Structure formats: structure tokens, C-alpha cells
Amino acid sequence: MGIEGAANQRFDTVLMGRGTYEPGLAVGVTSPYPHLTPYVFSRTLSRLDPAVEIVSTDPVAFVRDLKRRDGAGIWLCGGAHLAGQLLEEIDELIIKRYPVVIGSGIPLFRAPFLPASFTLTDSRVFNTGATLTTYSTSSTPQK
């Protein structure tokens, strides 16, 4: 893609649940984002790639610790189970939508019902019908 060796501009870290990491593993990819520092959350998986750390501790505490370190942004790649636990740590949502209805699927967040408000900060519409919408946190979920 011509990005090899390019400096990371926004993110230098990626977080994945085991369910998000596994589709790549199934086709032999043990480090799907080699330009980022990857952490995979799992209580069952062993380390398969020296570059990919497996985390079995509390995701919220782990992310709060990451945020205290120097570096660029943290990309929460997914999936729903991990994102549901990290909802209160999310500062920005970047949502891609395509003009396709598939009828069912995996939600963005698997979490208890608890509305969280975000503020629209950017929106792009492509002539394919795809949209890219950015929201920032305006309030955090109440416990």
C-alpha cells in the first residue's frame, strides 16, 4: 500500500479482543498491524507472536495505564465484547458506514443498556455512498 516505513500520524497502539484477532490467525496472520504496538485481550490464548502481547488483566485499568504513557493515540479495533467494557475510556468514535443492509451482525458494543452521548466533530460523504463520521465524547456514561 506504499505505507511501509511511514511514521504513524494518529495511532501507535491497537487493542483487539481475541474474537477480533482470530480471523487473521485463521489465515496465518499473527501480527495484523505490524506498524502499531498490538495488545490482544484473552484469558485463553497463549502468545503466538513475539510482537503481540496477550493481556488477561482488567481492560479499563490497562487502558488507563496506557493513556498515562507517552505516545500517540490508541485504536480500539474491537470487537463488541472488548469495546463494551471500554466504552467509558473512548474519547472519539470514527464510524464508517456503507449503503448495504445485511440484516444481522455483531453490534459495535456488547454492554448493558447505558446511553452515552457523543458530539459530532467531522463528517465526510464519499461518492460511493460510504460515510465517515467522527464523534467526540461529550459526557461519560453514568454508573
Ligand SMILES: NC(=O)c1ccc[n+]([C@@H]2O[C@H](COP(=O)([O-])OP(=O)(O)OC[C@H]3O[C@@H](n4cnc5c(N)ncnc54)[C@H](OP(=O)(O)O)[C@@H]3O)[C@@H](O)[C@H]2O)c1
Ligand atoms: N468490521 C470491523 O471493523 C470489525 C472490527 C473488529 C471486530 N470485528 C468482528 O467482530 C467479531 C469479534 O467481536 P466479539 O465481540 O465477538 O469479540 P472480541 O471483543 O473481539 O473478543 C472477545 C474475547 O476477548 C477476550 N476478552 C474480553 N474481555 C476480556 C477481559 N476483560 N480480559 C481478558 N480477555 C477478555 C475474551 O477472549 P478469551 O475467550 O480468549 O478469554 C473474549 O472471548 C469478529 O467477527 C470480528 O471480525 C469487525
